[in-house]
Amino acid sequence: MGISSMNANSDLYIVPKFSNFRDLLNYSAGQYANQNAFQIKKENGTYRIITYKDLIEQYYSLCAEFIRRDLLGKRIAVIGNNSYGWVLSYLCAATVGVAVPIDKELCAEEIQDFCEAAECSIICADNATREKLIQVDSSFLQYSHRDIENFRVSCSEHEKRYIDSIALPIDEMRVLIFTSGTTGNAKGVCLSQNNICANIYQTTRIVQIKPGEKTISVLPLHHTYECTLNCLLQLSRGACISYCDGLTKIAQNIQEYRPSVMVVVPALLKMMSKRIRLSVAKECPEKYRALFQEKSLAQALAEVPFFIRKIIRAKVRKTLGGKLRLVIVGAAELDTSLVDDFSALGIRALQGYGLTECAPLLAGNSDFFLDPASTGCAIPGVILKILSPNETGVGEVAVKGENVMLGYYQDEAATCAAMQEGFFLTGDLGCIDDKGALFIKGRIKNVIVTSNGKNIYPEEMETRLGEAECISESLVLEGKGPDGESCVKAKVLPNIEFIKEKLGHFPSFEEIQLYVKSAINELNSKLPSYKRIHIIVILEQGLERTTTQKIKRYGVNLA
Known part of the structure; x- marks a missing residue:
């Protein structure tokens, strides 16, 4: 039986640990008050800047508004395109009650079904979702993300003290996520704020994010992968978040916002690599074009003269904004050649593995370990083991850690079936090598x-x-x-x-x-x-x- 856990004596970054979003935001407001937390593009093409001081003020104001509307302890759905309003709704909903992020791509009837199953009192949604929900006469729709972004009602000192007194136990559900994955069987995953904050702490100990770094949010925020790693984690470290205008605008947005960090899925990384290679093939000296047409980017770059390589690399990095240094990749298996391609450009691509039930990260390549063929080692504070391995060492991946969910929503049987002696059974098959690196083979049911x-x-x-x-x-x-x-x-x-x-x-x-x-x-x-x-x-x-x-x-x- 393979077992993997981060060595407690390993060199790790020293970072603060939080047990809830309120403490995280207050820490960042104190440390990075005048730094940019969000850079938001307005309809006229100019930008609105949200500093960490602005963020904490709007956070308390919206929490107070929710409490005035008798939403303390209530379930609040958050639906829509990625936006500052989405994030603010989510943070405040999880503070005064329970945040229920829902996929905006669902039809109106499905959204209503999930809202009813979660017993939501209101929905915070973007305008497109609001228009969609009119079709089913959703009587509990009350807040738009745009109104929330511009909410300016002040919070009194008395209200602030009251918000600070709201108990946020480490074992209480504050986020409820319905996930169907690729097999279509929807389950409600119950997470505490501590589950998510523990995962932020575990990750920032092995991957450094510096104050002032910038990221672009591309993947949907209702998934824990994006919400934890490319939103809450970034806010805990004083980074600045911008939003992609759509998949067709990624290249344009990268040049516009000049990110130093991105969180993506392999399909997006593959698309970026292909575009880069085709662009280089068109612009490089004719005698080298066949290399970039027939070989991977890394292979082709290795075969051109040094000075040509240096020029190509500088031009490509400029098209990527000039500052991109780190790409975090997850949610599907990664072609290892892509890691080599971006490494050849001076950009580190780190593959990880996780599930919604684990808030989400369990294992990952990091600043201290890199094996492109694997999904990396167990992150600090997480224990991975392989159950009933076969002759090649492959068995079910089981996990234990502070980031593991509280259970499945109103489904005790499913919760019990997913747990074994304190370990969560992931349903994934994998093996662990002698360095502690995890190799995922696939889903048991597939x-x-x-x-x-x-x-x-x-x-x-x-x-x-x-x-x-x-x-x-x-x-x-x-x-x-x-x-x-x-x-x-x-x-x-x-x-x-x-x-x-x-x-x-x-x-x-x-x-x-x-x-x-x-x-x-x-x-x-x-x-x-x-x-x-x-x-x-x-x-x-x-x-x-x-x-x-x-x-x-x-x-x-x-x-």
Whole structure:
């Protein structure tokens, strides 16, 4: 049984530890009062700056307003695009009652169902969500994020003292998150503020964020990955947060805000790397273009003369704002070549692993440990172990730590099933090497078991397929061969632009098929026979994804 935990004697950063959001915000207001907490773009293209002094004043004012409206101890839903208003709503809701972040992409009926299941008293939402909810006559809708951002009613000293006296026990639910992941089974995850603050402390001990650093918020805030690591953690360290104008504007926003830190998913990092490589291929001296067209960015840079490499690197870094030094990557498996690509540009990419139930981070590469092939070691204060490992050391990942949830909402059976002797059972399969690094193989429920008892991990196969440039995305499933036995089936979306560029004309279906089959045959030649892909389905449109860009393993994707 593999066990991983951070050595207590390891060199770690000394950072403050909080047990609740109120203490975190007061600390930051005291330490970084006049520094920028948010840089918000206004409709006219100018910016509104929110300092840490402004933030703490608006935090107390909105808490007081919620209390005046008899919301003490009540459930408050927070829905909408990432914004300062979203963050302020969430912080205040969790202080006076319970914050219930909900996915803005859900339909009006689903949002209402979750609000009713959580027994929410009000909703704090952006204008788009408010308009959507009018369709179902949501009578408890009261606050807009825009109104909250501009809320200016002062908080008296008496009200402030009252807010400071609100008890925030470390074992009391203050955040309720409904999560369905990629399998579609929604559960309510009950988190205390201490669960989240513990995770912030655990992470900032191994990854340094300095006061005055800047980040762009791209991923949805209703996920703990973004909310913990790219919002609350940043605010605890005196960083400044800006918001992306949309996925098509990421490149523009990076140049505009000049971030030093970003929190992304692998799909976004891959897109950034591809754009960089194509841009370099067009602009570099003609004799080197083939390198950037055919090889990874890191490989190509290594093969050009030093002075050319230096010029390319400087130009690329300028397109990334000139200050980007750290990219935190999670929520799906990372192609290790991307770590090398960004490292070649002087940008550190750190992969981690976590779940909503753990607020979310459990393991990660850090300033003290880097193994691009792994998801890193257990973060300080977390113990990981592998249950019932097979002959290769792979078994279920179990975890214990202060960041582990209180339980599932109104579901004692599910809570009990997820816990074993104080450890939370993640449902993920993995192994731990002799350095303590964790390697995730996939979800238990996704594993394909062959007739001779061999295990095939679809996520591992999908990562390998993603390395072929003629394949944009894939989903690996269990198929049935002519003899009725289990085999590997791959649903593949071809990269039409890549094939078109290679052929010099728009490809026919037969040509697309030839490219895809050639790539899969090459992969199969490197795999043991039981892992080889036997059924190929070529898709005409992309697979459905979650809001963190994970491919869904239910619904139309399985059709």
